[in-house]
Amino acid sequence: MNRPKISQMEAYMIETLRTNNVTNEEMIQDVKEKDVSKWQKLNEKFDFEQLIVLAEKGFSSFEQAINEGYTVKFVTVNGLDRLLRLKFGKEPEKDYQRLQTGVLGLNIDTSSLEELKHMLSLNWKVEEDKSGVSVLLKGQGDFD
Structure with a gap:
């Protein structure tokens, strides 16, 4: 399955909404109605x-990003660190060791690992x- 590509900031927004118990259905409906003002307090x-701008580029791709990844x-x-916290609830030093080029010793279950692999851009x-699990920038660390 080809997943829609979104920006790191769009991913932060989606995962922040999820962390605050906004459902996929609510996200899709509110964006469809162009009423996202209630999220600002989050x-x-x-x-x-x-x-909304993302959805206007292709609503079915937006729905797929929300529902399927x-x-x-x-x-x-820094984006990797933030996504690990927002999406997977992982904390540096507790669940992984943070490096300048990524993370080492990430403690993550198999389904979350698969989701992470699909989320990351090709530079990882x-x-x-x-x-x-180690997640390192390509061209850095022990393996290239």
């Missing part, structure tokens, strides 16, 4: 109107070993 810094076009190291390499 994060004052986000411009949730961007999700998405790939983030380009994920930074994900590997499993006895210490957990």
Whole structure:
């Protein structure tokens, strides 16, 4: 399945809504009605109107991103850290070791790992070993 590609900021917004118990159906309906003002209180810094703009580019792709998952076009190291917290509830030093080039020893279940692999942009390499999962920028770390 080809997942729709979205920006890192759009992923933050979607996962922030999910963290605040906004359902997929509510997200889709509110965006369809172009009424996202009630979300502003969830994060004052986000411009949730961007999700309306995303949907206007292709509503079926937007629905697919919400219901079936998405790939983030380009994920930074800080973006990886934030997505691990928002989407998977993982905390640095507790669930993984944070590096300048990614993370090591990530403790994550199989289905979440598969979702993470699908979400990440092509500049990341994900590997499993006895210490957990490592997610490193390609061209960095021990494996290239």
